Amino acid sequence: MSYLSISHVTKQFGNTVVVDDFNLEIEKGEFVSFLGPSGCGKTTTLRMVAGFEIPTSGKILLDGADITDKAPNQRNVGMIFQSYALFPNMTVAQNIAFGLSVRKESREMITQRVDEMINLINLEKHATKYPYQLSGGQQQRVSLARALAIHPQVLLLDEPLSALDAKIRVSLRAEIRAIQKKLGITAIFVTHDQEEALSISDRIVVMNVGVMEQVGTPFEVYNFPTTVFSANFVGSLNNASAEVVNPASGFISIDGVQFESAVDLTQRKSGDKVRVAIRPERLSFASEQKKANVVDATIENITFLGSVVRIRVKIGGTKFNMDTFNNPFLDLPKIGAVEQITCSREAVLVLDE
Amino acid sequence: MKSSQTSDPQLSNVTVGGASRPPRLNFGHWLGVIPFFVFSGLFLIAPTLILAYRSLEGANGGLTLENYQQLVSDTVISAYAMSIKISLTTAILGGLIGFLIAWVVSMGGLPPRFRLITTTFSGVAANFAGVPLASAYVFTLGRVGLVTALFKMFGVELYKNGFSLYSFLGLILVYLYFQIPLMVLTILPALDGLKREWREAAENLGATPVQYWSRVAFPVLMPSILGTMILLFGNSFGAHATAYALTGGLFNLATLLIGQQISGDVLHNPGLGYAVAMGMVIIMAFSILIYSILQRRSERWLK
Ligand SMILES: Nc1ncnc2c1ncn2[C@@H]1O[C@H](COP(=O)(O)OP(=O)(O)OP(=O)(O)O)[C@@H](O)[C@H]1O
Ligand SMILES: [Mg+2]
Numbered sequence: 001m002s003y004l005s006i007s008h009v010t011k012q013f014g015n016t017v018v019v020d021d022f023n024l025e026i027e028k029g030e031f032v033s034f035l036g037p038s039g040c041g042k043t044t045t046l047r048m049v050a051g052f053e054i055p056t057s058g059k060i061l062l063d064g065a066d067i068t069d070k071a072p073n074q075r076n077v078g079m080i081f082q083s084y085a086l087f088p089n090m091t092v093a094q095n096i097a098f099g100l101s102v103r104k105e106s107r108e109m110i111t112q113r114v115d116e117m118i119n120l121i122n123l124e125k126h127a128t129k130y131p132y133q134l135s136g137g138q139q140q141r142v143s144l145a146r147a148l149a150i151h152p153q154v155l156l157l158d159e160p161l162s163a164l165d166a167k168i169r170v171s172l173r174a175e176i177r178a179i180q181k182k183l184g185i186t187a188i189f190v191t192h193d194q195e196e197a198l199s200i201s202d203r204i205v206v207m208n209v210g211v212m213e214q215v216g217t218p219f220e221v222y223n224f225p226t227t228v229f230s231a232n233f234v235g236s237l238n239n240a241s242a243e244v245v246n247p248a249s250g251f252i253s254i255d256g257v258q259f260e261s262a263v264d265l266t267q268r269k270s271g272d273k274v275r276v277a278i279r280p281e282r283l284s285f286a287s288e289q290k291k292a293n294v295v296d297a298t299i300e301n302i303t304f305l306g307s308v309v310r311i312r313v314k315i316g317g318t319k320f321n322m323d324t325f326n327n328p329f330l331d332l333p334k335i336g337a338v339e340q341i342t343c344s345r346e347a348v349l350v351l352d353e
Numbered sequence: 354m355k356s357s358q359t360s361d362p363q364l365s366n367v368t369v370g371g372a373s374r375p376p377r378l379n380f381g382h383w384l385g386v387i388p389f390f391v392f393s394g395l396f397l398i399a400p401t402l403i404l405a406y407r408s409l410e411g412a413n414g415g416l417t418l419e420n421y422q423q424l425v426s427d428t429v430i431s432a433y434a435m436s437i438k439i440s441l442t443t444a445i446l447g448g449l450i451g452f453l454i455a456w457v458v459s460m461g462g463l464p465p466r467f468r469l470i471t472t473t474f475s476g477v478a479a480n481f482a483g484v485p486l487a488s489a490y491v492f493t494l495g496r497v498g499l500v501t502a503l504f505k506m507f508g509v510e511l512y513k514n515g516f517s518l519y520s521f522l523g524l525i526l527v528y529l530y531f532q533i534p535l536m537v538l539t540i541l542p543a544l545d546g547l548k549r550e551w552r553e554a555a556e557n558l559g560a561t562p563v564q565y566w567s568r569v570a571f572p573v574l575m576p577s578i579l580g581t582m583i584l585l586f587g588n589s590f591g592a593h594a595t596a597y598a599l600t601g602g603l604f605n606l607a608t609l610l611i612g613q614q615i616s617g618d619v620l621h622n623p624g625l626g627y628a629v630a631m632g633m634v635i636i637m638a639f640s641i642l643i644y645s646i647l648q649r650r651s652e653r654w655l656k
Contacts, residue, residue: 050557052556072553083550085554086554087569088654089572098560099558102558102561102564132653143554146554147558150559
């Protein structure tokens with residue numbers, strides 16, 4: 001039995017189904033991200049775990065206990081808000097002490113725990129400051145410490161970094177991950193930023209209008225998306241409609257151009273419509289020894305993106321992006337030239353249309 | 354998304370105003386506020402200076418402290434005391450009742466239209482004072498007023514049970530009519546400023562609703578509540594027309610005393626009147642000072 005179990009949870013507001021049959025088992029100490037576009041129900045799902053919303057149906061079990069209908073203040077779950085939500089009338093130390101003091105812990109215990117937490121987030125110099133005297137990043141660290149002070153069973157973070165600027169966002173997410181690992185705490189992290197989810201999580205739940213599209217490690221979700229939505233949402237992607245030519249050998253045809261895929265197509269029939277997805281970085285100029293998936297492509301456009309050069313090519317009637325690492329000796333073709341490009345069989349993903 | 358939008362303009366303000374360009378005095382920028390300065394100069398600062406001068410002027414000309422020495426007489430002290438007593442009572446009562454109404458309106462799950470009705474009514478009532486207000490009360494709670502008559506129908510004779518509209522209690526009832534709505538109007542924005550996340554964070558950390566109110570919401574609101582009560586105090590302290598219209602100037606209030614000394618025929622002693630007025634100016638200035646200190650603090654918290 002997993003540590004946190006969300007099973008068949010559905011949430012309706014009026015007649016709108018916002019979360020539809022959500023199922024997830026989270027192990028103790030795991031860091032799981034909910035990734036999805038705005039309005040897909042990430043916050044609502046998180047709020048059901050925190051107790052601010054009650055599921056319309058389904059169950060939530062935490063460490064074996066059914067918490068589905070428990071009041072928020074009866075659960076031992078820490079929540080981090082996008083807007084920090086620090087109490088403005090309390091200092092950093094008082095904010096961190098709040099959860100312990102409403103639990104009527106002893107004064108010595110509170111002082112000791114607050115000190116511990118302040119060390120953990122490196123805000124020793126700011127313990128007596130008020131929230132309005134702190135930067136956004138510092139405030140979010142305080143709110144992290146405040147949530148952790150009560151030894152929560154699960155830590156819930158609802159887009160905790162999205163109000164911060166890019167640099168702090170990256171450094172704070174690393175800090176959050178490091179602290180989570182150090183304490184071995186179970187965490188759910190909500191974000192709509194795919195890079196954030198990929199970099200920080202043990203597992204990612206890709207969500208789309210109320211339903212789970214895919215659950216997997218960042219590696220799996222990025223390299224082996226199981227749905228078109230998940231392929232499109234995580235990373236950039238070429239995708240085109242195609243037709244199965246030979247299920248046994250893995251041949252498909254995009255607008256008359258044949259590709260060979262490593263994906264098992266034996267469940268499909270010749271002539272089936274499918275969607276083919278290829279990551280831009282998996283396409284490259286063909287060298288002599290390559291045999292599979294070598295196709296002619298017309299160079300249409302070249303964009304310099306810094307570490308990466310993006311080349312727009314046309315294969316048959318279909319346009320693709322091809323990414324190649326930049327280096328000073330890169331020998332770029334001329335626009336309009338026809339070049340041979342290739343990709344491995346594994347790079348050709350075949351998804352349902 | 355939402356908060357990144359709100360923080361961007363703040364950031365750009367900081368760089369423009371703070372770092373790159375030193376603030377320059379540009380006449381154009383000040384043009385718009387000239388009417389305000391002219392107005393406050395003519396109708397606030399000048400009268401105060403004239404008042405201060407007159408209060409130091411002796412009956413036969415020349416500067417003297419005579420008028421101020423007369424302040425320590427029984428009538429004057431009891432007038433101040435009565436003014437302060439009425440103002441404090443109505444500020445506290447009006448503040449508490451007004452706060453409760455505002456709280457119900459903003460927190461309770463009442464339909465939005467109810468809120469609109471309350472604020473509209475409060476906007477009107479807060480400005481209802483003077484002769485019209487006094488008459489309204491005479492018509493309802495006067496000796497032969499409507500409500501007095503209603504009570505009589507149920508066997509309660511208000512005026513035989515010690516009630517009088519023309520007494521301390523009556524005056525308080527009348528003042529509350531504008532004090533409560535004023536409290537509602539000024540405290541509603543502060544209640545709206547309480548963020549939902551604060552309540553949820555408190556709950557999430559294990560707090561009961563009572564703990565949330567006593568440790569977070571109330572302390573956060575306290576500067577606004579106290580500040581508004583001070584505003585109410587000043588509002589009632591300076592009221593003259595209502596009290597005059599209701600009691601015909603017979604009640605011993607500081608404002609009425611000033612009227613008697615300056616324009617009355619019997620007790621004509623303008624110098625004393627000016628000194629009493631100066632005393633009121635000082636008390637008012639002091640309240641405004643405390644008000645602005647509290648206001649600044651609550652703004653910082655609620656921003
Ligand atoms: N209390 C509510 N009443 C009615 N509808 C709601 C309520 N809360 C959320 N919704 C709706 O449910 C849907 C999902 O909302 P939710 O906040 O969970 O999305 P989200 O994935 O967190 O989006 P975002 O990335 O914008 O935060 C939205 O369409 C929203 O309008
Ligand atoms: Mg959300």
